[in-house]
Amino acid sequence: MITNSKTIIVSNRLPVKITEENGEYILSPSEGGLATGLGSVYKRNNNIWIGWPGIEIPEHRQAEVTEKLAGLNLIPVFLSNEEISLYYEGFSNEVLWPVFHYLVTYANFEQAYWDSYKTVNEKFKAVTLNHLNSDDIIWIHDYQLLLLPCLIRSEQQEVTIGFFQHIPFPSFEIFRLIPWREQLIAGMLGADLLGFHTFDDARHFLSAASRLSSSNLSDNILIYKNRQVVVEAFPMGIDAEKFDKLTRTEKVARYTSSFKASLKNVKTILTIDRLDYSKGILQRLQAFELLLQLHPEYIGKLALYMIVVPSRDTVPRYKELKDQIDQLVGNINARFRTINWVPVHYFYRSFSVEFLSAIYSTADICLVTPMRDGMNLVSKEYVASRSNGDGVLILSEMAGASKELNEALIVNPNDIGNIMEAIVQAINMSPEEQHKRIKSMRAIVNKFNIHLWVKNFMDKLNEVKSMQESLHTK
Ligand code: G6P
Numbered sequence: 001m002i003t004n005s006k007t008i009i010v011s012n013r014l015p016v017k018i019t020e021e022n023g024e025y026i027l028s029p030s031e032g033g034l035a036t037g038l039g040s041v042y043k044r045n046n047n048i049w050i051g052w053p054g055i056e057i058p059e060h061r062q063a064e065v066t067e068k069l070a071g072l073n074l075i076p077v078f079l080s081n082e083e084i085s086l087y088y089e090g091f092s093n094e095v096l097w098p099v100f101h102y103l104v105t106y107a108n109f110e111q112a113y114w115d116s117y118k119t120v121n122e123k124f125k126a127v128t129l130n131h132l133n134s135d136d137i138i139w140i141h142d143y144q145l146l147l148l149p150c151l152i153r154s155e156q157q158e159v160t161i162g163f164f165q166h167i168p169f170p171s172f173e174i175f176r177l178i179p180w181r182e183q184l185i186a187g188m189l190g191a192d193l194l195g196f197h198t199f200d201d202a203r204h205f206l207s208a209a210s211r212l213s214s215s216n217l218s219d220n221i222l223i224y225k226n227r228q229v230v231v232e233a234f235p236m237g238i239d240a241e242k243f244d245k246l247t248r249t250e251k252v253a254r255y256t257s258s259f260k261a262s263l264k265n266v267k268t269i270l271t272i273d274r275l276d277y278s279k280g281i282l283q284r285l286q287a288f289e290l291l292l293q294l295h296p297e298y299i300g301k302l303a304l305y306m307i308v309v310p311s312r313d314t315v316p317r318y319k320e321l322k323d324q325i326d327q328l329v330g331n332i333n334a335r336f337r338t339i340n341w342v343p344v345h346y347f348y349r350s351f352s353v354e355f356l357s358a359i360y361s362t363a364d365i366c367l368v369t370p371m372r373d374g375m376n377l378v379s380k381e382y383v384a385s386r387s388n389g390d391g392v393l394i395l396s397e398m399a400g401a402s403k404e405l406n407e408a409l410i411v412n413p414n415d416i417g418n419i420m421e422a423i424v425q426a427i428n429m430s431p432e433e434q435h436k437r438i439k440s441m442r443a444i445v446n447k448f449n450i451h452l453w454v455k456n457f458m459d460k461l462n463e464v465k466s467m468q469e470s471l472h473t474k
Contacts, residue, residue, distance in 0.1 A: 004046070005133065005137065006045060006048065007136070007138075007139060008050060008128060010140045010145060011034070011050075011140070011142060014054070014069070016072065018053040018054055018065065019055070020055065027068065037451070037453060038454065050076075052076070056080055077127050083116055086112055086113050086116030087113070087116040088144065089315050090110060090112070090113035091113035092143060095178065096143045097167070102168075104177055121146075122151060124148050128152060129152065134159060136160070137458075137461065138152060146187045149189070150188070151190070154190070161193075163194050166197070166374050168204075168373070172207045176212075185208060185209050189213060189215065189225075189229050192227075193461045193464045194230070195460075196234070201233065206222070209222055209231075230460070232460060234460075236450065236453050237445065238445065238450055240445045247361045249354070256362055260362055263303075263362075267303070268305055270359060274309045275311045275321060276311060278373065280371045281321070281325055284413075285325070285332065287423065288343070291420045291423055302427065304345065305347075306346045306347070307351065308322075308346070308347065309350045310350070325346075360382050363382075363391070365391070365392045368396060369419055377401075379395050383442055390434045392434055395411070396412075397411065397412055405441050406440075409425060
């Protein structure tokens, strides 16, 4: 049967970002895992991706940008600076982000944020409906668009809608603190399939939904407004093959050898994060400081390479965190550095994937200690980049990835002493043990890759839809 049906991906950000240089709009591909994974979807047939291009585009130039993006199967949703401030920085990143990461005291429950969140979700609805045929499949992503499934459903009863949340879903006792909790749950329940990274996130959502909506729950299926809504865990993977192959390219080899030459027998610990208080950057620095204090034998022999990628720095908490990191790094370096050794090499910027590949494949230890993280793809990228089979991953038990990467040294990110001990264990781990652990984790990262993640989600969505249709025809 020939069908014209297409898949529409909707997320807050498009997989390309627009920047302005001398009045010209420049498009650059985003390196994110999602863009890679869904690249195989939106670049095919007449499929499309709908999202915000990353900056405010004045009205008189919107047609030009729309046309530029159309060639890439991308459809923009234009946001004003006020909407960026209230919906994106405000409700998404000053309400949902902190609450969903269990940092409730960081949340600002401003009515104006909520009003704008509703307006912008409506904007996404309007753009989606403009491009929608009734037999299309819609796949909505993440916490910025929690109301969108229901908004679309109310206009198109039969359309297929999948939703995936990339950040944790908190326990009901936390979620219930949000003043607009019922509306958020109702928004999500417009989907046919709701996906989360872990079983615990799915369980928390089911618990909140069955308490806050008039739905009936049986296993992982909610019956809501006479429809079945299926809730399941789909742990996201990475393009493991790409990371493995990259380490053998000429460009990466050049970076690797110059990086190694600069190290002069100093062992390296690597950390890479977006600037975010959920990532446990300060606690990790404190653990490293404690290590140098209690184990002076490592002074001059071990260095921390810390990459912090700028993010959301217009949100006050992020600005504050940046200052705290700058200060702590300064203190540690001032206290422990010697004439020819620096303890913390701190970079506040983003790097090319080739540079990251070189640093991933060189670092002896990768330290990933978020206070709370939906999945954490850095841990998987490190494992996939260890083509030689050695290296040690230290991983927070609060990251979704810790459910899969059991052979990492698992730590409690609040326990500075525990992180320090794990670093000591990692430094002293025999090559045999390193190989055994990395091998087992590589098998997992290779098998449960991003392509399988996309396939599993799409297959399940089709299955859910067929199940619903067969129920209706009975
Ligand atoms: C997390 C979220 C994404 C978000 C990304 C970058 O991974 O789950 O939805 O796009 O952070 O954050 P930003 O605010 O720059 O889009």
